[in-house]
Amino acid sequence: MNKHEEITNIIKKRIYDKTYPSGTLIPQQDVLAREFKVSRPTIKKAVDSLIALGLLSSQRGIGTRVLSHDISYKTNEYPADIHKGLTYLLGEGRITCIIINFSLEFPDDHLQKALQLSSSSPVYNIIRLRKIDNKPYAIEHTFMPVELVPNLSEDVLYHSIYQYIQETLELEFSGAYRNIHADKPSELDQEYLECSFDDPVLEVEQVVYLKKGAPVEYSRSRHKYNNSSYSLYDPFLRKQYNNEQRGVAIESNE
Amino acid sequence: MNKHEEITNIIKKRIYDKTYPSGTLIPQQDVLAREFKVSRPTIKKAVDSLIALGLLSSQRGIGTRVLSHDISYKTNEYPADIHKGLTYLLGEGRITCIIINFSLEFPDDHLQKALQLSSSSPVYNIIRLRKIDNKPYAIEHTFMPVELVPNLSEDVLYHSIYQYIQETLELEFSGAYRNIHADKPSELDQEYLECSFDDPVLEVEQVVYLKKGAPVEYSRSRHKYNNSSYSLYDPFLRKQYNNEQRGVAIESNE
DNA sequence: CAGTGGTCTAGACCACCCC
DNA sequence: GGGTGGTCTAGACCACTGT
Numbered sequence: 001m002n003k004h005e006e007i008t009n010i011i012k013k014r015i016y017d018k019t020y021p022s023g024t025l026i027p028q029q030d031v032l033a034r035e036f037k038v039s040r041p042t043i044k045k046a047v048d049s050l051i052a053l054g055l056l057s058s059q060r061g062i063g064t065r066v067l068s069h070d071i072s073y074k075t076n077e078y079p080a081d082i083h084k085g086l087t088y089l090l091g092e093g094r095i096t097c098i099i100i101n102f103s104l105e106f107p108d109d110h111l112q113k114a115l116q117l118s119s120s121s122p123v124y125n126i127i128r129l130r131k132i133d134n135k136p137y138a139i140e141h142t143f144m145p146v147e148l149v150p151n152l153s154e155d156v157l158y159h160s161i162y163q164y165i166q167e168t169l170e171l172e173f174s175g176a177y178r179n180i181h182a183d184k185p186s187e188l189d190q191e192y193l194e195c196s197f198d199d200p201v202l203e204v205e206q207v208v209y210l211k212k213g214a215p216v217e218y219s220r221s222r223h224k225y226n227n228s229s230y231s232l233y234d235p236f237l238r239k240q241y242n243n244e245q246r247g248v249a250i251e252s253n254e
Numbered sequence: 255m256n257k258h259e260e261i262t263n264i265i266k267k268r269i270y271d272k273t274y275p276s277g278t279l280i281p282q283q284d285v286l287a288r289e290f291k292v293s294r295p296t297i298k299k300a301v302d303s304l305i306a307l308g309l310l311s312s313q314r315g316i317g318t319r320v321l322s323h324d325i326s327y328k329t330n331e332y333p334a335d336i337h338k339g340l341t342y343l344l345g346e347g348r349i350t351c352i353i354i355n356f357s358l359e360f361p362d363d364h365l366q367k368a369l370q371l372s373s374s375s376p377v378y379n380i381i382r383l384r385k386i387d388n389k390p391y392a393i394e395h396t397f398m399p400v401e402l403v404p405n406l407s408e409d410v411l412y413h414s415i416y417q418y419i420q421e422t423l424e425l426e427f428s429g430a431y432r433n434i435h436a437d438k439p440s441e442l443d444q445e446y447l448e449c450s451f452d453d454p455v456l457e458v459e460q461v462v463y464l465k466k467g468a469p470v471e472y473s474r475s476r477h478k479y480n481n482s483s484y485s486l487y488d489p490f491l492r493k494q495y496n497n498e499q500r501g502v503a504i505e506s507n508e
Numbered sequence: 509c510a511g512t513g514g515t516c517t518a519g520a521c522c523a524c525c526c527c
Numbered sequence: 528g529g530g531t532g533g534t535c536t537a538g539a540c541c542a543c544t545g546t
């Protein structure tokens with residue numbers, strides 16, 4: 001672990017255990033630098049990452065303050081890999097998975113674009129149903145290039161594709177584009193998510209990229225509307241109205 | 255403008271104008287350091303912010319590669335302030351605003367918690383309908399503490415509350431917690447968004463914080479399901495399964 | 509091995525706030 | 528003026544990659 005990450009974690013603990021209570025100023029950066037026997041830029045880096053998480057806020061000439069978010073922090077991790085994430089959170093046994101479809105096909109135009117593939121490069125077409133305590137939680141429809149993820153078996157599908165990619169194939173991820181929107185339930189949704197025709201569905205569409213740069217997954221996860229939601233903290237780091245994209249956006253499909 | 259921000263913008267331009275084509279390696283950090291006559295850590299900072307935007311990906315021993323996201327980049331800015339953001343994007347004249355409600359009240363329990371107020375501290379209760387080209391776009395229901403945002407007038411509501419807060423009151427924002435979910439349309443939605451009883455609605459619920467630490471807004475923006483969506487890039491910066499929260503999360507409301 | 513990015517240092521200067 | 532965080536430097540060392 002890096003120094004700045006260690007310090008990040010220590011400060012985070014001190015925030016949660018109220019060593020640094022909500023609303024108060026934490027010690028100055030040079031005091032922390034002396035305490036942890038590091039240089040000030042290292043402290044700064046640790047503080048910055050806690051600002052990005054929404055736990056701290058700095059003001060020049062004043063200090064760095066602990067923010068108090070009374071937002072109920074029931075936020076479950078939602079990494080690219082729902083299965084491993086939920087297993088981690090809820091423990092083994094409560095999460096189950098049903099494979100609805102597992103086949104190979106050639107990508108259509110949309111997939112060719114999203115995964116940057118040629119039409120002759122086969123992809124897996126996977127549909128899985130995730131359950132928590134035997135109640136349906138999400139339908140995940142996943143496409144992955146066979147080229148990048150060889151030898152995918154049903155065994156892997158029941159566990160974690162992401163673990164297989166990281167640990168067996170030793171590939172690294174760089175990040176994911178996501179688009180979150182509401183939709184009417186499809187027939188598949190109504191059947192597997194056990195919802196009626198007028199129950200809205202929350203869909204998280206994403207493209208996951210490898211560090212190498214290649215897209216490794218296109219997927220759509222659909223959730224019953226009263227079952228889950230997507231939470232995030234958006235630190236207003238930059239001038240808001242740049243001429244360029246930022247992380248967070250709403251698009252209007254006129 | 256900081257040096258690292260200037261360099262960030264220059265590199266960004268070079269990515270968009272294909273000086274650094276998709277998929278290729280950009281020059282090494284020490285080459286860039288010499289070109290821009292800055293130290294390497296400054297280059298690193300610029301590169302890091304482009305990694306956070308999803309434009310670059312670095313690998314030790316190899317270099318820094320331009321990612322190519324064929325995701326259609328129709329992403330409109332969605333800052334906390336929809337009005338100013340959309341005005342910036344679409345130009346003056348296409349955005350209009352109707353005030354459906356503007357009143358004062360004392361906060362209920364939920365609002366007291368979200369805005370960290372006592373029950374005797376009044377809040378504005380504002381409902382506005384946003385239109386693009388005279389077609390309904392979103393219903394925004396906003397609560398703000400009178401204490402923090404004094405002298406709010408209808409005039410300000412038609413323009414930008416955020417501009418008023420930043421420029422007149424000279425307050426700074428630190429960021430916002432958001433929760434995005436799907437919902438059934440309310441009667442208000444059906445009336446003003448012109449949707450039918452089985453059209454889903456996408457709601458973005460947020461609490462916006464000042465740098466000082468105080469929550470300054472609690473709001474819910476509701477959109478017709480086929481009208482807008484929420485997009486973001488999630489860089490997988492940290493180990494995914496830490497014992498602590500990250501920005502992105504799904505919560506299951508069991 | 510040489511070359512890449514990742515991290516850290518020690519110190520400096522500046523911008524800003526409050527007294 | 529005295530104290531805060533924000534930024535930048537010049538150089539160093541390390542971890543990792545590919546040959």
